[in-house]
Amino acid sequence: MRKDFEETIIEAALKEDMPQGDITSESIILPDSESDAVILAKEGGVLAGIDVARRVFQKLDASITFKKALDDGQEFRRGKRLAALSGHSISILKGERTALNFLQRMSGIATTTRKFIHALEGTKTKILDTRKTTPGLRSFEKYAVRMGGGENHRHNLSEMVLIKDNHLRLVGNITLAVKKARERIKPGVKIEVEATSLKEVQEAVQSGADMILLDNMSIKQMREVVHWVKGKVPLEASGKVSLKRAREIASLGINFISVGSLTHSYKSVDISLEFLK
Secondary structure, three states: OOHHHHHHHHHHHHHHHOEOEOHHHHHHOOOOOEEEEEEEEOOOEEOOOHHHHHHHHHHHOOOOEEEEOOOOOOEEOOOOEEEEEEEEHHHHHHHHHHHHHHHHHHHHHHHHHHHHHHHOOOOOOEEEOOOOOOOOOHHHHHHHHHHOOOEOOOOOOOOOEEEOHHHHHHHOOHHHHHHHHHHHOOOOOOEEEEEOOHHHHHHHHHOOOOEEEEEOOOHHHHHHHHHHHOOOOOEEEEOOOOHHHHHHHHOOOOOEEEOOHHHHOOOOOOEEEEEOO
């Protein structure tokens, strides 16, 4: 996603939080007051969004000094100072909540992703995200997945073809759907097909699909699919995947596991901003 679009998101978040300024800070803090502050981890996690937080403050006030202590993707423990700020007190107060909102949520996604990465250690299976993201924040959330060690599936509907159950209800069958897509897409665009049974997997492979999504299949079903496919096409498993089940799926030799909960059911990391005396 273009940086100018991300800047628009940051601007919108700031405008949402103070459509007519910060009447508390502006009423009781002297305009020339300057302060030092730190961004502090209240619990452990994986960092994501520290540069977004910096951009929030510097968009408000270019004179603010923002020094990060860690880079995105690094793990931290409770009590770790993640960044130090100095500058106009009112500007820091104005940016506090917006910066933390981005930072806490993005770090929560990265932390959740890292747990899945650790669960799959020793396997060749990769963790993917989905399009189940917060509207407007997909760029930031998918970035956070990468910082946690995961990989991005398609960013949007324009990137690749993914033929799912509702498409098939309208088109009729996998073979016809793949044929129609292949005739109309640009060369090099991949076609993935969602399958719920070995029979559908076989039809998808025979129709020339580039990748197969195994939707809510049991371990037994997936084992049968892996045995039949024998590496002909990459396989992706999806559907309410827990940490424990992810390990089971990976042990079958599945290439990818997509996890919607990375971006729709994560827990934000507790991070605060504190002024220094």
